[in-house]
Amino acid sequence: MSSAETGLxxxxxxxxxxxxxxxYYFHAxxxxxxxxxxxxxxxxxxxAYMAANHSSKGVAPAAFAPTEGKIRCAHLxxxxxxxxxxxxWREPKITRSVEEARSMIKEFQEKIRAYEEDPGQPNAQSLSELAMFESDCSSARKGGDLGFFGKGDMQKEFENAAFALEKGQVSEPVETASGVHLIQRLE
Structure with missing residues (x-):
């Protein structure tokens, strides 16, 4: 793999x-x-290289064991x-406005909805695929997977939205002190 191919x-x-x-990235x-x-x-x-060669499809999620009263979610x-x-991890200094963040989340939400309707559509992507490259959280490398958490473990707005979701469902945009999220309940 050449640096021209990977962009590294x-x-x-x-x-x-x-x-x-x-x-991960390695310098020989x-x-x-x-x-x-x-x-x-x-x-x-x-x-482009990662999407073609290291897609999250088929990657086993982190081996977290569920516990009573806890749910598992991924987010972007x-x-x-x-x-x-x-x-x-993507940007050392983020300068976008809250309005720009909301607009980006809406675009990602459209791609996820298209994926849910027909995964073969152009521009259709799952939340986990988008999170790997677009999320500003370090959970991006796990497709946005946050593992299991219970009430009181997350910011209140995030927790309320996450616990209201059915398994597989993706939330509307959720705003917290961290930024703007899309949340998908996994378990």
Missing amino acids: PEGWEVRRSNTKNLP QTKDSRWEPPAGTDPDKLK LVKHRDSRRPAS
């Missing part, structure tokens, strides 16, 4: 972790490895400059 800087490659079954000469793409990466080329988070921590 020279010497970097994508590998898959044996323990987490997730892609320096032996440096990391979960986030290294500085100097072309995000559009990397996104778009932060904005007024978020409590306006930085992410």
Whole structure:
């Protein structure tokens, strides 16, 4: 795999972790490895390469055991400059407005709805596929999977929306101090 194909800087490659079954970035000469793409990466080329070669389809979710009163959700988070921590693995300094974050979430919501209607449609993507590349949460590398959580574990707005969902259902946009979310109840 060449850097022209992956969009990664020279010497970097994508590998898959044996323990987490997730892609990571490795530099053979320096032996440096990391979960986030290294500085100097072309995000559009990397996104295309990862979608073609490291799709979340078929990747086993994290092995979390359910517990009484807990649910399992995945989410896609778009932060904005007024978020409590306006930085992410994708952007060291987030400058978009809350309106821009809402607009992005609406676009992602349309892609997810299209996927639910017909996964073969152009631009149709599942929440987990979108989260891997678009979410500002570190859970992106797990397709947005947050594992199991109970009442009191999440911000109140997030918790209320998540516990109101049926299994498989995706929420309307939810705003918290972290940013704007789409939430999917997994279990």
